[in-house]
Amino acid sequence: MQANESAGTPRASSRAPLSRSAFLRATAGALITGGSLLGAQSAARAAGPGGSGSPRTGAGTVQVTKVGDLTGPGITTRFRMEATDLGIPARSPDGRLLFVFGDTFEGASVGGGWWRSPVALHGNTAHLGGTVTWTGAVGGEHAQQLWNYEHDNPVFSTVLPSDVITIGNTMYLHIMVNKGLGNVVWTEIWRSDDSGASWAHTGAKFPSDLHGGMFQLLTWGLGDDGYVYVYSTGFQRDKPIILHRVRSDRITDLSAYQPWGWSGGVWSWGNPPTPVLEGKFGELCLRPLDGKWILTWFNAADYRIDGIIMDNPTSNLYTAPRETLIWGGAWGSEDDSHVAQLYGGYIIPGSKLDDLHLSVSQWNTEAGWPYRVMQFRVQAFGG
Numbered sequence: 019m020q021a022n023e024s025a026g027t028p029r030a031s032s033r034a035p036l037s038r039s040a041f042l043r044a045t046a047g048a049l050i051t052g053g054s055l056l057g058a059q060s061a062a063r064a065a066g067p068g069g070s071g072s073p074r075t076g077a078g079t080v081q082v083t084k085v086g087d088l089t090g091p092g093i094t095t096r097f098r099m100e101a102t103d104l105g106i107p108a109r110s111p112d113g114r115l116l117f118v119f120g121d122t123f124e125g126a127s128v129g130g131g132w133w134r135s136p137v138a139l140h141g142n143t144a145h146l147g148g149t150v151t152w153t154g155a156v157g158g159e160h161a162q163q164l165w166n167y168e169h170d171n172p173v174f175s176t177v178l179p180s181d182v183i184t185i186g187n188t189m190y191l192h193i194m195v196n197k198g199l200g201n202v203v204w205t206e207i208w209r210s211d212d213s214g215a216s217w218a219h220t221g222a223k224f225p226s227d228l229h230g231g232m233f234q235l236l237t238w239g240l241g242d243d244g245y246v247y248v249y250s251t252g253f254q255r256d257k258p259i260i261l262h263r264v265r266s267d268r269i270t271d272l273s274a275y276q277p278w279g280w281s282g283g284v285w286s287w288g289n290p291p292t293p294v295l296e297g298k299f300g301e302l303c304l305r306p307l308d309g310k311w312i313l314t315w316f317n318a319a320d321y322r323i324d325g326i327i328m329d330n331p332t333s334n335l336y337t338a339p340r341e342t343l344i345w346g347g348a349w350g351s352e353d354d355s356h357v358a359q360l361y362g363g364y365i366i367p368g369s370k371l372d373d374l375h376l377s378v379s380q381w382n383t384e385a386g387w388p389y390r391v392m393q394f395r396v397q398a399f400g401g
Contacts, residue, residue, distance in 0.1 A: 079401060080341055082355040085393040086149035088377060089119075091126050094152065097161040099137060100126040104301070105377040105391035107141070108182045109367040110189060110213035115141035115150065117377065118179045118191060119391070122161065127386040134163040136179045136193065138214055146368040146375045149393050156214055164191075164217045165208070174203055181237045181303070183246065185266050189214055192236055200254045202226040202234045207270055222270040229277070229291050232260045237302035239311065239331070240266060247311075247331035248275070251299045255318035258293035259302070261331060278332060285332070295335040301379075303364045304331070308371040314343065316361045321346035323363035323378065327371070327400045343396050344378060357392075359383065366393070373397055 087093055091100050102122040110116045117139050124132040138156040155161035169176055180192040189210045194202050207222040224233060229250075236250035246269055248262040261278040268274035279289030300316030311328040313335075323344040326335055343363065347356030362379035369375045374396040381389045 080343060080399050081397040082344055083395045083397075084354050084357075085375070085395050088117075088150060088391045088393050090388070090390045094139070094161075096159075097139065097152070097155040098124045098132060099134075099155075099161045100124065101128060101130050101387065101389040102137070103379040103381060103389060103391060104179060104362055104364075105379070106179055106182055106303075106364050107366045107377060108184050108189065110140075111184060111187045112213040113143055114153070114213065115143060115367060116156075116182070116189070116214040117141060117150075117391075118164075118182050119161075120178045121176055123389075126389075128381070128389050129386065133169050133176075134161070135169075135176050136164050136191070137161040138164060140214070146366060146373075146395075150366065165219075173197070180205065180235050183238050183240060183269075185240060185246070185269065187211060190220070190269055191217065192238070194234055194253055196253075202231075202253050205234055205236075209270075220270040222272060224272065229260060230257075232257050232291070232293075233262075235299075235302065237304040237313075239304040239306050241306060241331075247304065249294075249302055249304050249313065249331070251302065255298050255300050255316075257299065258296045259299055259335075260291040261294050262291065263287065263331075301362045301364070305365045307365070307369065310371060312365060312371070312374075314363045314365060314374075314376065316363055317342075323360065323376070325363075325374075325396075325399060339400050341399055343374070343376070343399065344394060349382065354394075362391070372399060372401060374399055 088105060089102050094100060099122045102119040104120040106118045108116055119137050121135045122137045123130040139152050140154045141150040141152055174195045174197045176196055178194045178196060180194055182189060182191045191208045194205050197203050204226055205224045207220045208217045209220050210217050226234060231252045233250045234253045236248050238246050238248045240246050244266055245263045246266050249259050251257045251259050262275045264275045276287045277291035278287055279292040281289040298319040300318045303314045305312050311331055312325060314323060314325045317324045322342050325341050325343045327339045344360060345356045346360055347358050349358045352358055357380055359381050360378055362377060364377045366375040366377060376394045378392050378394050380392060
């Protein structure tokens with residue numbers, strides 16, 4: 019399906035595009051230190067949900083097991099997608115699992131022919147315990163790009179998924195339009211009313227410099243109060259997280275997003291957004307789970323996937339229970355809890371608070387393979 023045109027011309031970033039390998043290895047970079055933002059952060063840390071000191075960490079008692087590979091030769095070959103990443107999962111309205119993937123290639127290497135992004139696969143609905151198995155691809159026998167566009171066109175190079183959410187009978191997909199990795203030219207929201215079989219542009223388009231570039235890569239979760247809560251950051255792995263909320267029936271209305279911020283000595287909705295957690299963040303995943311809220315993310319500064327358990331999305335992220343779930347590792351020295359060149363870390367539907375299943379990406383940037391998605395099981399998180 020061809021993308022619909024929407025009003026307005028987004029402003030492209032002046033940041034020079036990163037190579038694919040440089041982007042994945044980017045685990046350093048300065049936090050925003052502009053005067054007004056720095057002042058707001060300092061006040062928030064002193065007296066509000068920003069807390070003070072280092073984030074609280076757990077006892078490190080989680081038990082991690084690699085369940086298996088979700089993509090690769092012999093697993094997704096029949097969909098002509100042996101090389102892919104991300105695998106952002108959601109429960110579709112018809113009850114199936116839908117996993118949305120990023121840059122995808124036919125052969126088992128980055129650049130291995132028939133470049134597509136995003137693509138999606140349907141998975142089984144059995145209780146988690148073993149590896150998710152695929153029941154089909156969006157687009158037919160072979161996994162098709164969810165809508166038509168040419169890669170490496172004069173305006174952008176690729177479209178990458180950020181997160182997907184199901185609200186009633188509709189699925190919403192937030193995507194980043196990139197001209198080279200780390201160079202977001204704009205972001206937008208697409209929708210599907212047939213459990214992911216087809217996608218249409220909603221008209222919602224966000225400029226890349228919105229909120230100082232901290233509203234590019236996002237994750238969202240639907241609360242029982244009718245609001246969708248949104249954590250977001252930049253796509254350069256050098257920015258903190260900010261928080262918004264939006265009524266679930268206005269998710270495509272840019273004016274309806276309410277920021278959470280510190281002003282006048284208090285935190286409140288409608289204040290200018292203040293970072294709720296400092297750090298260097300990659301992929302994010304926010305989900306309500308077992309009466310709590312869970313945030314998992316790629317911790318680019320410390321080369322690992324971390325998780326936080328919250329009572330609600332406005333909880334103090336500095337004092338909420340926090341654990342390292344999966345550590346980065348070196349090639350040739352991997353085990354269940356140490357993964358070389360890892361990223362992602364999305365919660366698979368059916369997970370429990372004490373029995374999380376995560377889709378985790380891995381990319382050997384020197385060799386071009388592995389470039390795949392794997393399933394990991396994390397037990398005793400927060401225990």
